[in-house]
Amino acid sequence: MKIIARRPESLTPARFHYCPGCTHGIIHRLVAECIDELNMRENAVGICPVGCAVLAYDYFNLDMLEAGHGRAPAIATGIKRILPDRLLFTYQGDGDLASIGMAEIVHASARGEKITVIFVNNTVYGMTGGQMAPTTLLGQVTTTSPYGRKKEETGYPIKMAELLATNEGSAYICRTAVNNPANVTKTKKALKKAFQTQIKGLGFSMVEVLSTCPTNWGLGPMESLKWLEENMIPYYPLGEFKVKEAQ
């Protein structure tokens, strides 16, 4: 008998608590597969956010630390500076990273902190029940933008990948999506490249992953994937925004 698929060693057997159709589970698995393939599980430290992935320390089978809201990049910095040969990653949502943690993420990137950030952008605050995020699209209805997000009131959605790519310290910045099998494969490639960027000591790396939130979008799983493709990708274009090669 030949094993052709199994749980990555970097994931625990715990069942994910994520809602049906949510793509956090896919992203967790991709991260775990990359860590396995790089043979870094015993050398890795992950930081979970405040948000839907707050319980990720139950899912990743490696040393994990739970951050205050938005502070993960600063915490990762504290660990990485003391243990520079460990593989550090933060796993953050859009409210955590692009709102309350904006200072921490921008400065970690500007310092060229040798950490990898997995940024899951689903355009809403998931865990608190679907409030407007800094990445909520114009016109999008949320519980705190019940008439649709208006640019006159709350401005424009923030494009984090483009913003962080302008920092010299950023070595690898990429935006991907997990709305179809081809994009899932591309996301895994990007995650691996981000980790390799860190291992090579080139600087800060981030993969922004466009993700779904069927529960708070009020859509079914399949409709959510379609909504992502039709609404998010046009505003948040996929691709690599910064690739620093070894000198």
Next chain:
Amino acid sequence: MNKVLMKGNEAIAEGALTAGCIAFFGYPITPSSEIAEYMAKKFPLQGGTFLQAESELAAISMVYGGASTGYRVMTASSGPGISLKSEGISIIAEAELPCLIVNISRGGPGLGGIQPAQSDYFQATRGGGHGDYKLIVLAPSSVQEMLDFAMDAFALADKYRTPVMLMAEGTLGQMMEPVIPREKVTQFADKPWAISGCKGRKPNIVNTLHLSPEFLEYRNNVLNDKYNLIEANEQKAESYCTEDADLVVVAFGLMSRIVKKAIMEVRKKGFKVGLIRPITLWPFPVDCVKKAAETAKLFLSVEISMGQMIEDVRLAVNGKAAVEFYGRIGMIPSPQEIARQIILLAEREGLK
């Protein structure tokens, strides 16, 4: 070792280095910045990390990460910065991570001023942030103690797996005195809980989220038991001329030195006055004050604030004697001013 002339803030930094501190994460604020500046000079030469964070929030988060590795790390700030750090301090207390947090205090509220004050007493001794937690708080009164207490703070932090605060008025941070350097600490406790990569063991998790009500209560009980143990074991105070004292002045930090001078003067005039100087602000030296309350007729809490420590003095005296207050803020009372207050009270109460 030969004495060296040092500034208070530098002595704290030197004490931390002597205690084996390997990382400093901070954000500039008067009157604490010399600690950061000293570390910025030292760490690149001797190995270790100095990092100026983008904010107080980030600095304490870096301390949280750094402390989770089990190495000795620290930050320093002043009142307004400690307010911002309170989020992280609450997290570190619940995560049970040892570290040193220094408050070189100034007057508030709001942005306040940059003159020395003791008005962060409540913030320091009541936890400061959200939830049921405490910090061990040490209050030095000399530049030598700035160095020594920084070392003690790291030892206590490791012993109890808890953040320890060293709080000193801005004046102590800025003034210079001769200091005896200490032997470098080279032995450290094992930290099997540390985050370092799970090679050869099960993964370690550092977490402060407890969604189950039963587990949340359990965690609060664990912390509470620890705090009870600290209260039983770590109260520390200096008593001066309290054996025969009718009037006992309670003062900490720099203020205690001024009070001591005032007591020397009033004793010459025949007033039986003594001093209790709390060295640990939390745990408050209840036992020492209680003992004095068996014989003293009056207590006087002297503070550079509107009266904060007086609440702890009252709780410790527990109605056995009257407790009076004298304080200034922004201004430091002179020994003569304190002596006048003591004599005024002693004469009013017929204590001569």
